[in-house]
Amino acid sequence: AxxxxxxxxxxxxxxxxxxxxxxxxxxxxxxxxxxxxxxxxxxxxxxxxxxxxxxxxxxxxxxxxxxxxxxxxxxxxxxxxxxxxxxxxxxxxxxxxxxxxxxxSHSRFQRIVDSTFGRVENVYERLVSGSLKYRPVTLMIVIALVATTGFMFTKTASELAPEEDQGFLLSIVNAPRYATSDYTETYVNQILGLVNNIPETRARFSAVAFQGPTNNAFVGFAFKDWADRTRSSKELQEDITGRLSKVAGVEAFVFAPPTLPGSGGGLPITMVVRSTGEASQVYEAAEDIKNKAQASGRFLAVQNSMSYDAPQVTVTIDRDRAAALNLPIADIGRTLTLLVGGAEVAQFDRESNSYDIIPQVPQNFRDNPEKLAEYFVRSASGEMVPLSAVVKISTNASPAVIEQFNQLNSATISALPLPTVTTGDGLKTIEDIARESLPDTFFIDYTGQSRQEKEQGYTIIIAFAAAVLVIYLVLAAQFESFRDPLIIMMSVPLSIFGAIVPLNLGLG
CATH class of the missing domain: 1.20.1640.10 (Multidrug efflux transporter AcrB transmembrane domain)
Incomplete structure (x- = not known):
């Protein structure tokens, strides 16, 4: 300012x-x-x-x-x-x-300046005189420029803030749902080894299970000072992305941190699909959008936050047989909770420290769902009854969590656009796909950086319209006319043309 x-x-x-x-x-x-x-x-x-x-x-x-x-x-x-x-x-x-x-008398320098401005003034006078002689032509040129400005404005790429070279990049690593922390850490170490020989790298760091699940990891790459390296963070992002694509056991996405604080973490594009229907319907709709967005060729990666890949074990109790064996249903539930539930049952103190007591059967009795049938439950008569006699065990896939957004079942589509695609254009691509694919009972919303981009984009337009209105009212009060300010205000759309052209040429 x-x-x-x-x-x-x-x-x-x-x-x-x-x-x-x-x-x-x-x-x-x-x-x-x-x-x-x-x-x-x-x-x-x-x-x-x-x-x-x-x-x-x-x-x-x-x-x-x-x-x-x-x-x-x-x-x-x-x-x-x-x-x-x-x-x-x-x-x-x-x-x-x-x-x-x-x-x-004027000095020699002043005479040169005056003569130069005099020639410019003469050229300007001839141009103005010519435009006044051919007013229809001038009017057509103005209309063409205003129409071109409106067309180019709708085609100009947009984003919340230009991506800056902040000297470091981030990577989110996603392993399969069943992956343990040891599994994830093995591949994280492999990723760190692949980027070890990048000369611009100053430091590397990682954290496994940083958001809770053991199949997620976070990797950071810090680079040397700008004066000590020849490649920008955008070029280094492409290099690291190519190296990480060789890791087959996990998915890894490299992206720059948000330019503006408070715009959320994770991938830069996040759109929420929500519906009044079942969670499975939301998953299918979100998965369809994800596949079409990935096929558009405008994204490095597209993710669906909901996935039916979490293993689930269902224990179905035969009530009639349990009753015949004098086995209360509640005892079956308490036995399973005690042996494999992982719940805290008590605490004990030792050396001024309090510790939780969590009973669990040994690892070899809980590494396979079929092992549940080998547990025994004491019946009301005191006899030990195997669970296999009264239960049926089945396995299936289920979502790890059923998300809700504004009290509706939802799934979040996250995407990382190509370096040549802005976040605004990438979000519009996913929006267009969603509007073509989603039924009437589905709605779209936004979160993270995309939500701010939507809200602040509208705010800028409102502020611009308010500024134009304020100027017009001020000029109308000064000239005591509602017509005269329009002559001055005509410079606004024509000046916007001068701002839009460099942006469409990639100079902004």
Missing amino acids: MVLAIGLVVDDAIVVVENIHRHMEEDGLSPMQAAFNGMREISSAVIAMTITLAAVFAPLAFTGGLTGALFREFAVTLAGSVVLSGVVALTVTPMMSARILRAG
Whole structure:
């Protein structure tokens, strides 16, 4: 804001000094009289410029959320600088012009500058005269530029914030559902070994079961200072991704950490699929979106948070047979809970420390679901009855957890876009696939970085519209007309064209 203010605060002073100098040159007035005459002519224009520039930043100053946190200081700094520059232009600048400016012969440098600006002025005058002679052509050019601006605006890639080279990358490692911490750690060590010879790497670190499940791991890569390496983090990301693709026992995704704080962890694109239907229906719909998104060729990885790969053992009790053997159902449940439930039953103290007592059968009696049938339960008559006589054991796959979002069954689609695809374009691709695939009873929502990107994108549009409205009302009050401000406001869509073109050329 301070850097931008340097260019803005001198505008008013330039207008004031130029007008005073014009009166000295053309009318032959003294610096003092030229200052009086010049300020009578342009003081209202300077006030209008100052109020308009200060008012345009007012909507940003009152914006909430992440946008407000980022731009509030920016808006207040610029508005304050512009207001003070207007005060200086109306007071200090004419006083200094009256005391310092001198009429007389020009130096050689001044003559060169004046002649250069004179030629530019003549070219500009001819262009304006030509545009006024062919007004329909000029109007068609304006309409074409405005239409092109609208079209290019809808096609411009978007993201929450540009990805920055922060000097380190992150990787999420997913092992099969059944994987133990030892299994996951083995492949994490293999990953660390594959990147060991990258010269830009300064440090590597990892954590297994960092979110609880033993089949998940977290790996970080810290790089040397920017001056000590020739490759950017984007190039290193491609290199590490290619090396990690050789690891067959796990899935590993490499991505840069979020540029903005508070935008959530994990993969940068996260969309929630939720429905009033069963969890299995949500899983099937999310899996369909995941497969189509992966086939689109715009993502390095796409994940579905719900998966039916967690082994589940179902014990079905034959109640009639249990009753015939005088075996209470509750005793069967208590026996299984005690032997394999892993529940705390008591505590004991030793050397001022308290320890939980968790009974469990040995490993060889619980490494296979069929072993459950070999357990014995004491009947009401005191006899030991094998569970195989009264239960049927079956295994099937089930989700590790049934997610809910806003009280509806849900699944989260997470994606890592290609380096050439922005998060906004990647999210739109998944949205389009979801809208084509999902029935009417399904809804989409967002979480993490994607939720902020959606919310803050709307906030920026609202702030821009509010700024345009505020400027129009301020100009209408100054000119006492609702028509005259439209002439000035026509510069807004044409200036946006100058901002959109570099973005579409990949220069922004």
